[in-house]
Amino acid sequence: TYVVTDACIKCKYMDCVEVCPVDCFYEGENMLVINPSECIDCGVCEPECPAEAILPDTEDGLEKWLELNTKYSAEW
Numbered sequence: 001t002y003v004v005t006d007a008c009i010k011c012k013y014m015d016c017v018e019v020c021p022v023d024c025f026y027e028g029e030n031m032l033v034i035n036p037s038e039c040i041d042c043g044v045c046e047p048e049c050p051a052e053a054i055l056p057d058t059e060d061g062l063e064k065w066l067e068l069n070t071k072y073s074a075e076w
């Protein structure tokens, strides 16, 4: 899955939301999040993010962000 990280805070450009084929972006408290169980790992959103806030969760140190994305996307 892909996760949204802190570079998104107060950004909310929404370019990523428009390109996602499965609509798995949700609005968190002050940033967007991806629902990890809906994301199909297509990677289309990553280059669309002007803040480079979207990263694959295979990168190191993203456990905390994966948790936050899971938490905030589950509230919908």
Ligand code: SF4
Residues within 6 Å of the ligand: 002, 019, 020, 021, 022, 023, 024, 025, 034, 038, 039, 040, 041, 042, 043, 044, 045, 046
């Ligand atoms: Fe949506 Fe694809 Fe990005 Fe996952 S990787 S959030 S499915 S655009």
